[in-house]
Amino acid sequence: MxxxxxxxxxxxxxxxxxxxxxxSPGSRSLRSLLVxxxxxxxxxxxxxxxxxxxxxxxxxxPSRTGLIIVELVMCMAMLGLLSPVLKKQWSASDxxxxxxxxxxxxxxxxxxxxxxxxxxxxxTALTRFIFVSLAAPHGExxxxxxxxxxxxxxxxxxxxPLDSFISLLATHNPDYPLLVPAGIARWWTYVGSEPxxxxxxxxxxxxxxxxxxAVSSVSFLRSRGQGLLAxxxxxxxxxxxxxxxxxxxxxxxxxxxxxSLVSFSLADAADRDRGQALFIAGLTxxxxxxTKNEGLLFVLVVIGARMLVVVSTRGWTAFGTEMRSIxxxxxxxxxxxxxxxxxxxxGTSPIVSEQGAVTTVERLTDLSRYFEAGQAFLGKAxxxxxxxxxxxxxxxxxxxxxxxxxxRVAIRHAAITIxxxxxxxxxxxxxxxxxVSYQIATSLDRLWIHLWPSMVFMxxxxxxxxxxAMAPQSPASDEMHRSIADRRxx
Amino acid sequence: MPARVVLxxxxxxxxxxxxxxxxxxxxxxxxxxxxxxxxxxPDVVTLSDLRFFALRPLLPQHGTVGYLTDRNMQGLEMLDxxxxxxxxxxxxxxxxxxxxxxxxxxxxxxxxxxPKVLHDSNLVLLKDLGxxxxxxxxxxx
Numbered sequence: 001m002x003x004x005x006x007x008x009x010x011x012x013x014x015x016x017x018x019x020x021x022x023x024s025p026g027s028r029s030l031r032s033l034l035v036x037x038x039x040x041x042x043x044x045x046x047x048x049x050x051x052x053x054x055x056x057x058x059x060x061x062p063s064r065t066g067l068i069i070v071e072l073v074m075c076m077a078m079l080g081l082l083s084p085v086l087k088k089q090w091s092a093s094d095x096x097x098x099x100x101x102x103x104x105x106x107x108x109x110x111x112x113x114x115x116x117x118x119x120x121x122x123x124t125a126l127t128r129f130i131f132v133s134l135a136a137p138h139g140e141x142x143x144x145x146x147x148x149x150x151x152x153x154x155x156x157x158x159x160x161p162l163d164s165f166i167s168l169l170a171t172h173n174p175d176y177p178l179l180v181p182a183g184i185a186r187w188w189t190y191v192g193s194e195p196x197x198x199x200x201x202x203x204x205x206x207x208x209x210x211x212x213x214a215v216s217s218v219s220f221l222r223s224r225g226q227g228l229l230a231x232x233x234x235x236x237x238x239x240x241x242x243x244x245x246x247x248x249x250x251x252x253x254x255x256x257x258x259x260s261l262v263s264f265s266l267a268d269a270a271d272r273d274r275g276q277a278l279f280i281a282g283l284t285x286x287x288x289x290x291t292k293n294e295g296l297l298f299v300l301v302v303i304g305a306r307m308l309v310v311v312s313t314r315g316w317t318a319f320g321t322e323m324r325s326i327x328x329x330x331x332x333x334x335x336x337x338x339x340x341x342x343x344x345x346x347g348t349s350p351i352v353s354e355q356g357a358v359t360t361v362e363r364l365t366d367l368s369r370y371f372e373a374g375q376a377f378l379g380k381a382x383x384x385x386x387x388x389x390x391x392x393x394x395x396x397x398x399x400x401x402x403x404x405x406x407x408r409v410a411i412r413h414a415a416i417t418i419x420x421x422x423x424x425x426x427x428x429x430x431x432x433x434x435x436v437s438y439q440i441a442t443s444l445d446r447l448w449i450h451l452w453p454s455m456v457f458m459x460x461x462x463x464x465x466x467x468x469a470m471a472p473q474s475p476a477s478d479e480m481h482r483s484i485a486d487r488r489x490x
Numbered sequence: 491m492p493a494r495v496v497l498x499x500x501x502x503x504x505x506x507x508x509x510x511x512x513x514x515x516x517x518x519x520x521x522x523x524x525x526x527x528x529x530x531x532p533d534v535v536t537l538s539d540l541r542f543f544a545l546r547p548l549l550p551q552h553g554t555v556g557y558l559t560d561r562n563m564q565g566l567e568m569l570d571x572x573x574x575x576x577x578x579x580x581x582x583x584x585x586x587x588x589x590x591x592x593x594x595x596x597x598x599x600x601x602x603x604x605p606k607v608l609h610d611s612n613l614v615l616l617k618d619l620g621x622x623x624x625x626x627x628x629x630x631x
Contacts, residue, residue, distance in 0.1 A: 138533070138536065141573065148577070394501060466499055
């Protein structure tokens with residue numbers, strides 16, 4: 001069983017890591033951005049395996065041997081396809097990696113101090129995660145009634161893999177996508193039993209990979225100290241850890257949203273081969289749509305925001321070139337989601353089916369709904385996470401901002417995406433058939449957590465790094481900042 | 491080194507550390523966990539999985555089964571138990587009441603009172619798996 005479990009992980013991780021290596025454009029060595037690639041690969045592992053498992057259930061049925069063979073062949077094919085990029089990265093040396101300005105200013109007492117704080121925070125959060133998981137090993141209510149229940153229906157399907165599953169979908173939230181349930185069911189199918197630890201590990205993987213991705217990407221794009229601060233803020237968000245352990249699909253969605261924005265930012269910071277990172281940005285956006293319905297809104301918003309930013313700065317031709325790479329990653333996932341929604345779960349969620357033109361207009365013109373939802377949104381913005389916006393705002397005022405030209409596009413893109421997502425969520429509250437107060441009570445926290453890691457990522461791209469803020473200002477250091485920023489932007 | 495920068499960093503780090511440490515409620519939970527616990531009780535879903543584990547191979551692979559219990563299924567605690575039953579018996583659909591051909595009994599009354607309950611519900615006992623778990627079928631009309 002352990003060997004099969006390891007095989008289940010290693011097969012997909014090999015594919016996912018190869019794909020994640022595309023997110024570091026140019027001829028960087030395979031070891032560069034290693035933490036970032038590992039965190040990205042962790043989420044991609046579950047994403048890709050859920051797709052292969054779903055496809056196998058459609059065409060091949062429940063045979064475990066068949067699934068293993070198909071995945072082995074797929075793994076070889078994928079590694080073959082990616083081998084030119086991997087070879088290039090294997091032979092590249094770390095000296096090719098441009099040194100960011102802030103990295104040249106380290107060696108300060110601050111970095112060891114932040115590292116120790118990060119270690120304390122990480123081990124405490126990990127302990128808490130384990131305790132919550134021990135108390136409720138099968139997860140909280142939605143995990144038992146939806147995500148893990150669907151995984152059980154898939155894994156226990158026997159000779160008729162999809163029949164009973166389709167009947168299940170007819171009963172409750174039919175069109176919720178399958179990334180999390182299929183990812184868990186695949187693992188269970190591989191080992192031939194249903195270890196309780198599987199959904200716990202999946203939840204843990206997504207929770208801590210989200211934090212790791214934020215830390216490593218901010219460390220690369222800004223500075224190591226800045227990355228550690230971003231990690232501390234995320235670890236200091238109790239709801240992120242608690243909700244991660246509840247085994248809902250919200251944290252996986254946060255992960256894919258953040259991964260997409262990080263990949264766009266890496267593409268913006270690259271001097272060549274930007275298409276690879278844009279491909280990963282499209283792929284991870286597609287996975288967000290395969291995780292929860294809110295991911296479909298994210299796909300629309302992130303592409304729309306990209307169009308606004310790129311067209312206004314570089315023109316339509318540049319946007320067209322970018323879209324070619326993005327769609328290569330995005331379209332296969334959208335086809336899977338579309339097939340699932342049209343053929344497997346043709347029912348729609350109540351939030352869509354219970355809307356009529358007249359009632360929707362009535363709700364849209366009811367000002368009290370705007371007031372109630374607005375008050376709840378603002379209240380949540382002030383309090384979300386213990387550090388919350390208030391502390392971040394104070395920090396911003398004390399430290400200040402510094403935006404390199406290379407980061408300007410990335411920050412604008414992330415800001416517009418997050419802003420439009422908030423507007424989208426707000427409008428769902430206005431037109432919800434369940435009543436605004438019910439929607440606020442049951443989903444506001446979860447909607448915030450979708451965007452919170454991305455907000456933290458954007459915030460730390462925007463503010464000065466500790467190294468920059470502490471460095472004595474001199475014409476020479478300003479000149480150095482400019483020259484290295486020019487290299488990254490070129 | 492500007493004092494305001496140090497202040498900003500210290501503020502951010504302390505608030506983050508405070509909230510992550512508060513997350514564990516160290517004074518209460520730690521003490522309770524290491525000094526107050528005398529027995530480890532599995533959660534309701536794990537208990538339900540264990541109770542119905544032996545029953546699952548005896549049930550059909552697909553379709554719907556009924557669920558009969560002698561307890562009042564109202565209230566939040568019972569809702570948890572009901573969800574746990576449905577979760578344990580997946581991929582079968584579980585309906586409350588003795589409506590389907592095959593019915594899962596979850597009866598914790600003394601053994602002597604079980605025949606009366608079954609007779610009143612028009613059910614026949616197929617197998618008693620112990621711990622209150624019964625495999626039942628509807629009596630032919």
